[in-house]
Amino acid sequence: MLKTGRGAEAPPFLVMDVIAAANAAGRALPPGAPGILRMEVGQPSTGAPRGAAEAAIRALQAGAPMGYTEAFGLPSLRERISRHYAEHYGATVPARRIAVTVGASGAFPLAFLAAFDPGDRVAMAAPFYPPYANILTALGMRPVLLPCDANTRFQPTIGMLEQLDPLPDGLIVASPCNPAGTMLTPGELAAIAEWCHARGIRLISDEIYHGLSYGMAESTAAAFSESAVVVNSFSKYFSMTGWRIGWLVLPEDLLRPVECLAQNLFISAPHVAQLAAEAAFNCRxxxxxxxxxxxxxxxxxxxGLPSAGLDCLAQADGAFYLWADVSALTRDSVAFAARMLAEAGIAATPGVDFDRERGSRFLRLSYCGAEDAMAEAPERIRRWLAR
Incomplete structure (x- = not known):
């Protein structure tokens, strides 16, 4: 029997299976039937902003070669991202510390490989974005899950970290987070960043939902720690998922290691997408x-959801997700989500994707789809649960 590698043991990202099931359900609908409400995936229903698409069109019509760029991306895009940190956060982040990546998904393995060794322990709140743990596992690193709930707004605390023995080699935080949509206050993020730096714990701050917050101030770990790694993306606020453009803010000691890894693993992010991303900053x-x-x-x-029957929702500070405790209705969120798709025509993601121990009691609902479709959801759920 042929050997398989460690990467073959990575768990699935179940939301992708839900997407496939929702696609199949949509194709099977009879003519005139109500459509499937797509609340399973964090993909904006809007496309790239018009100015970004037009920048790509102009470049293509001009016959630009669109070859490889430097591994860290076009200098002009890196400079524009650097300016964004000054404008949005009042933080100084030199362009040379910015690496343009193939989406945030391409940024995570670069950061993990440069910052950690096989066997290293990397802590994160549970529930969590599944690829954090899945990528770490595939790379031979060990996720350390910190069970969080509404009492800490589904975010980790320094107290939780101090109880770990030994202390972890790294910590991943996300604010706003996926799936709960909750945020760390600037003071909380600063305290965590300083705590990690003082103890030699590498902080990875996932900031891909920045721009999508509803009343709470956003802050970046780059303003609080010289050793933190920041991950961001053009996929969410900028509505450019399929363009596959993200970026890293790197500390000095990881610049060359990440550059060498990027050269070998990805060469560079797509040239035309980088041009579009730079233009997207002018589409506010x-x-x-x-x-x-x-x-x-x-x-x-x-x-609408509480009166429809989903009455236990996480505080939704940002992103575009609602994390619903459905334990009063089911202890099997996978079966519950499958029934909701088949019987109510609503695609949602079961919580087991985000929390292996407690996720059978939760459901994630994304609300970045078309506004009229999202408005229809509570009534569909009410009718379905009333059967």
């Missing part, structure tokens, strides 16, 4: 209109 009115639509959908769901 359109992007803010998208955010306003998410906020309206969020308000409609927070108002």
């Amino acid at each position: 009115p359109e992007l803010e209109a998208n955010k306003a639509a998410y906020a309206r959908s969020r308000d409609v769901l927070l108002a």
Whole structure:
């Protein structure tokens, strides 16, 4: 029998299976039937902002060669991201410390390989974004899960970290987080960043939902720690999922290691997508209109879902997810989500994707789809649960 590698043991990312099931359910609908409400995936229903798409079109029509860029990306894009940190956070982040990546998904393995060794222990809150643990596992590292709940707003605390023996080699935080949509306050993030730096614990701060917060101030770990790694992306606020563009803010000691890894693993992010990403920074009115639509959908769901039967929701500070405790209705969120798709025509992600121990009692609902579809969800759920 042929040997398989450690990477073959990585668990699945179940939301991708839900997407496939929802696609199949949509194809099977008879003509005239109500469509499937897509609440399973964190992909904005809007496309790239118009100015970004037009920048790509102009470059293609001009016959630009679109070859490899430097491994860390176009200098002009890196400079524009650097300016974004000054404008949005008041933080100084030199362009040379910014690496453009193939989405945030391409950023995580670069960061993990450069920062950790096989066997290293990396802590994270549970529930968590599944690829954190899955990528670490595939690379031979060990996820250390910190069970969190509404008492800490599904975010880790220094107290939790201090109880670990031994202390972890790294910590991943996400604010706003997926799946709960909760955030660390600037003071909480600063305290965690300083605590990690003082103890030689590498902080990885996932900031891909920045721009999508509803009343709470956003802060970046890059402003609080010289050793932290920051991950961000053009997929969420900038609505450019399929363009596959993200970035890292790197500390000095990881610059060359990450550059060498990027050269070998990815060469560079797509040239045309980098041009579009740079132009996206000039599309704020359109992007803010998208955010306003998410906020309206969020308000409609927070108002309508409790009376429909989903009455235990996490505090949704940002991103575009609701984390629903459905334990009063089921202890099998996989079966519950499958029934909701088949019987109510609503695709949602079972919580086991995000929390292996307690996720059977939770469901994640994404509200970045079309606004009218999101407004329809509470009534569909009410009718379904009333059967």
